Amino acid sequence: MAKPIVYIDHVEITYNLGQENEFKANKGTTLEVFDQEYIILFGPSGCGKSTLLYSIFGVLPPSAGKMYVNGESIYDYAPMDMVFFQRKTMGIMYQQFNLIPSITVLDNVALPLIFDGIGPREREIRAMELCKRFSVDKVVQKLPTHLSGGQQQRVSAARSLVNDPQILIADEPVGNLDSVTAAAVMATLDEINQRDKKTIFLVTHDAKLLPRAHRVVYMNDGRVLRVVPNPEKDQIIKLEAGSTIVTEIEQVARIYPYDSPKELQAKSLINFLTEELSFDQISKLQKLTEQVIEGRIDYPQYMQILMRSEHEGGIGIPVARAGIMVDRLKLIIEHAHDVERYRRATAKEGGETYIRNTEYVNRIAEFLSTQCALTLGEKEKIFFEDIIKQRIGGFTRKEDFLEQIQLKSDDGGVGLHAKQAFDVTRLIEKLIALGIQRTANH
Secondary structure, eight states, rough: OOOOOOEEEEEEEEEEETSSEEEEEEEEEEEEOTOOOEEEEOSSSSSSSHHHHHHTTTTOOSSEEEEEETEEEEEGGGGHHHHHHHHHHEEOOOOOOOTTSSHHHHHHHHHHTTTTTOOHHHHHHHHHHHHTTOOOOTTSSSSSGGSSSHHHHHHHHHHHOOOOOOOEEESSTTTTTTTTHHHHHEEEHHHHHSEEESSEEEOOGGGGGGGGSSSEEEEEEEEEEEEETTSSSOOOOOOOTTTTTOOOOHHHEEEEEEOHHHHHHHHHHHHHHHHHHHHHHHHHHHHHHHHTTTSSOHHHHHHHHHHHGGGGTTTOOOHHHHHHHHHHHHHHHHHHHHHHHHHHHEEEEEEEOOOOHHHHHHHHHHHHHHHTTOOOOOOHHHHHHHHHHHHHHHHSSSHHHHHHSSSSGGTTSOOOOOOHHHHHHHHHHHHHHHOOOOOOOO
C-alpha cells in the first residue's frame, strides 16, 4: 500500500500552554492523507479544523504527537529547512486573500519566486501563465484593491501554485464570496486537484461543498469524529470492499452535517416511522421549495414537479397530496410576507402601530385560527392579536407565546388547551422563520 503524504500522529495542539487561559484546540488527532487526495476538514466554527490545517502547513507546532509530511517529521526541521518546506511543498489560499495592495496583480503572483532566486523574466513568464489560466490576465497591471472579490481569490489561487507545490491548503477560501463567484473558485480547486494532481486540504463549515472531496474529516470540539469516503468519487487509495457503499445515512448527513452517526441513524428510523417520503425525496423537495421562496419558479411549476415521477426528475408525490402541499405552502409564504411587512412597517415608524399595520396582524390571527380550528370570542381575539403582535415584533420568546395563549382571557390570554397551543405556536414559528429570513435578505 502507498505511504501517506501526510501522517498526523496523535497530535495535540494547545494554546497558552501552562497558563491560566490554556486551551487545547486539538485533542489527539491521528489521520493519514495520500498523494492527490482532496480532503475536507469539516465542522462548526471553533472545532479545531483551521488549527490542524496550519499545523500541517508548519506554523503551529504540536504540543504532543508528530506531524509527518513525505515521511519526515517537519517540526524537527531547522528553521531554514522549514522555510524551504513551506515554500516548495505547500501552497496556501486564504479567506482574506492576503494580497499586497501596493503592488500589481502580476507582481503578487510572481512574488514567491523571488525567494527561489528566479530571475525577473522567468518570474514574469510563469506568473503570466497562471494569470491566463485563472482568467486574470487582463488585469495583471492593476492593484488588487481594484479587483472584485472573485478576481482577488483567483489571483490568490495563481500565487499559491506559482512554486508548483505538492500540497495546496485552503482555509475557507469562499467564505467572503457570493454564490456565483464561490462556485467558480470551487471549480478552480477541483481543477487543481484533477488536472494538476495536487493534494488539497480544504477547511469549511459549508455542507454544500462536501461532495467535492474524496474524503471528509468530520471534526468537533478539537477531535476527529469520523473520516467518511465520498461514494460519489473514485478514491485515490484502495479501500476495504464495501466501505464506500451509498447508504441513506450519507444523504441524511448532507441535511444534518453536524450530527453524530447515532443521531443520523435515529433520524433515518424516525423518518421511516413518521414520514412517507425518502430522504432523497426530502432533499429534492428542499431544493424545489427554495426555488419557490426565491421566486425562481411559480406554484403551478412547483405542483408539476411534485407530481412528476422520480425517474423523470420529479419527486413522485400523489396528486391529492401535492395539491394540499401547494395550498399550504402558498398560505404560509403569503402570511410570512405579512410578518415581514409588519416588522418593516413598525421599524420604519419607530415602533408605532398604525391601522394598516394591524391589518397584517389581523390576517395572521385569522390564518392561525382557521388552520388550527380555533373558536374565539371577541375578547379572546383582541388578546390573541396582541400576543401575536408581541411575538412577531420580537418582544417575546416562543416559550412566552406558548404560555400566554394558554392563559384564560381574565388573565389576558386566549384560553387554548395544550394541543391547540402547541399547533398554533408551531405554525406561527414557521411564519416567523420564513418572514424574518426574508427581511434579512432584502
